[in-house]
Amino acid sequence: MKATILTIGNEILKGRTVNTNFSHIGHVLTFSGYEVYRGLVVRDDPSEIAWGITQAVAFSDLVVSSGGLGPTFDDMSVKAIADALGIPLETNADALRMIRNKYSAQNLELTPERMKMAMLPRNAEALANPVGTAPGVFFNYRGVNILILPGVPSEMKAILETMIPRIRNPSVHYYEESIILKGIMESTFAPVVADEMKKAGGNVYIKSHPSSAELANPVLEIEVSGTARDEASAINLVRSTLESIKKRYEKMLE
Amino acid sequence: MKATILTIGNEILKGRTVNTNFSHIGHVLTFSGYEVYRGLVVRDDPSEIAWGITQAVAFSDLVVSSGGLGPTFDDMSVKAIADALGIPLETNADALRMIRNKYSAQNLELTPERMKMAMLPRNAEALANPVGTAPGVFFNYRGVNILILPGVPSEMKAILETMIPRIRNPSVHYYEESIILKGIMESTFAPVVADEMKKAGGNVYIKSHPSSAELANPVLEIEVSGTARDEASAINLVRSTLESIKKRYEKMLE
Numbered sequence: 001m002k003a004t005i006l007t008i009g010n011e012i013l014k015g016r017t018v019n020t021n022f023s024h025i026g027h028v029l030t031f032s033g034y035e036v037y038r039g040l041v042v043r044d045d046p047s048e049i050a051w052g053i054t055q056a057v058a059f060s061d062l063v064v065s066s067g068g069l070g071p072t073f074d075d076m077s078v079k080a081i082a083d084a085l086g087i088p089l090e091t092n093a094d095a096l097r098m099i100r101n102k103y104s105a106q107n108l109e110l111t112p113e114r115m116k117m118a119m120l121p122r123n124a125e126a127l128a129n130p131v132g133t134a135p136g137v138f139f140n141y142r143g144v145n146i147l148i149l150p151g152v153p154s155e156m157k158a159i160l161e162t163m164i165p166r167i168r169n170p171s172v173h174y175y176e177e178s179i180i181l182k183g184i185m186e187s188t189f190a191p192v193v194a195d196e197m198k199k200a201g202g203n204v205y206i207k208s209h210p211s212s213a214e215l216a217n218p219v220l221e222i223e224v225s226g227t228a229r230d231e232a233s234a235i236n237l238v239r240s241t242l243e244s245i246k247k248r249y250e251k252m253l254e
Numbered sequence: 255m256k257a258t259i260l261t262i263g264n265e266i267l268k269g270r271t272v273n274t275n276f277s278h279i280g281h282v283l284t285f286s287g288y289e290v291y292r293g294l295v296v297r298d299d300p301s302e303i304a305w306g307i308t309q310a311v312a313f314s315d316l317v318v319s320s321g322g323l324g325p326t327f328d329d330m331s332v333k334a335i336a337d338a339l340g341i342p343l344e345t346n347a348d349a350l351r352m353i354r355n356k357y358s359a360q361n362l363e364l365t366p367e368r369m370k371m372a373m374l375p376r377n378a379e380a381l382a383n384p385v386g387t388a389p390g391v392f393f394n395y396r397g398v399n400i401l402i403l404p405g406v407p408s409e410m411k412a413i414l415e416t417m418i419p420r421i422r423n424p425s426v427h428y429y430e431e432s433i434i435l436k437g438i439m440e441s442t443f444a445p446v447v448a449d450e451m452k453k454a455g456g457n458v459y460i461k462s463h464p465s466s467a468e469l470a471n472p473v474l475e476i477e478v479s480g481t482a483r484d485e486a487s488a489i490n491l492v493r494s495t496l497e498s499i500k501k502r503y504e505k506m507l508e
């Protein structure tokens with residue numbers, strides 16, 4: 001199953017904020033049995049958000065967005081996504097209750113800016129935000145699950161956590177493990193990586209990450225990942241490839 | 255002028271690696287007078303890289319990619335980008351010299367994996383990599399500048415640094431500055447932000463970043479950014495808006 005991560009926010013594009021939401025979501029989805037296929041980062045602009053969601057739904061089973069859920073003028077993700085998909089917005093009773101409870105606990109009124117956070121696509125589900133105020137949003141569009149999360153990392157993580165059991169792909173288990181090889185250059189080890197990939201017949205993926213300069217004192221991290229129908233098989237697959245790589249590395253150093 | 259950042263690498267999509275290259279490139283391009291318009295993250299797969307570069311050249315003045323420049327089988331960025339744009343690959347004499355010098359200094363042969371790094375699009379320029387071995391690549395495709403950088407951050411930064419004077423947009427100067435407002439909620443301050451944006455008539459952009467929970471003890475960062483034809487005007491524009499925001503905040507607390 002394919003997933004796309006859609007990040008909404010000028011601050012990411014300008015490099016003001018490092019997109020740690022992206023890596024967190026990517027990690028969670030990978031370990032939930034998804035192939036994270038593409039990532040799209042778009043501006044706080046309805047037509048750009050429309051471009052992103054339209055691209056994403058075209059080839060994904062799941063789209064997870066983050067950013068643009070708050071009360072300010074540039075928090076426009078929910079409306080822009082709904083408009084792009086042709087779904088009308090309505091006041092969502094659950095969302096309104098969640099938001100009202102948050103503000104009334106502080107004796108605060110529901111201003112138009114705050115009410116905006118309760119306008120969700122028709123038939124969408126409001127997801128409780130245990131950390132902040134804007135509820136997450138979940139709905140299905142023509143077979144694609146769409147999960148809209150806030151940009152504040154603690155809020156995004158808290159809502160995503162609650163959704164893992166519901167989005168998990170039960171038929172795919174992912175496992176990865178790495179080893180560090182010292183004193184060997186990526187270019188020297190490249191044929192071994194290619195050969196081990198071929199041997200495993202497409203079931204494992206091997207990637208080498210040079211963590212220092214290729215030339216003097218090379219340090220190479222070899223990451224092996226694989227998927228299988230159950231966890232034990234995935235672990236077994238990855239570890240047997242790692243064993244083989246280790247032996248070939250030791251032989252090369254002799 | 256519009257720029258797109260294209261990130262190539264499964265490790266980013268899987269969330270194994272945080273995309274700090276993206277934020278570095280975004281920051282450099284913003285302060286070089288570009289509007290960083292979109293970010294695309296794609297897998298180590300020729301057809302995905304082709305999708306990314308095709309999307310990017312369609313609306314950008316500059317495309318900067320990172321990742322996939324090394325000697326391993328999954329380092330396929332240069333060939334995939336060239337193929338997608340219909341440009342033949344050729345052995346680049348400068349690139350070959352750079353690579354040969356690096357390896358011969360260590361008494362190492364030019365294996366096919368190492369030679370691959372010298373195959374560049376016809377008429378492209380090889381950019382010296384002062385940190386690693388794979389040269390960067392720079393060329394113009396139908397009016398779009400394309401800069402292909404390695405994924406190892408130190409190598410990417412070193413090559414990008416040398417290119418700043420050549421890609422700089424001289425007619426746009428960007429400036430940004432932030433203030434921290436304590437004890438005010440994002441939703442309470444939202445109308446002020448909207449009004450100040452309107453007052454500045456599209457010349458400044460104001461974004462509020464709630465750095466703690468919206469409700470109890472709110473801390474709000476207000477970021478004001480603007481562009482102008484020269485640096486002094488950009489600074490002036492941003493600072494006068496910040497002054498006005500500060501006054502309104504102080505009034506609200508009275």
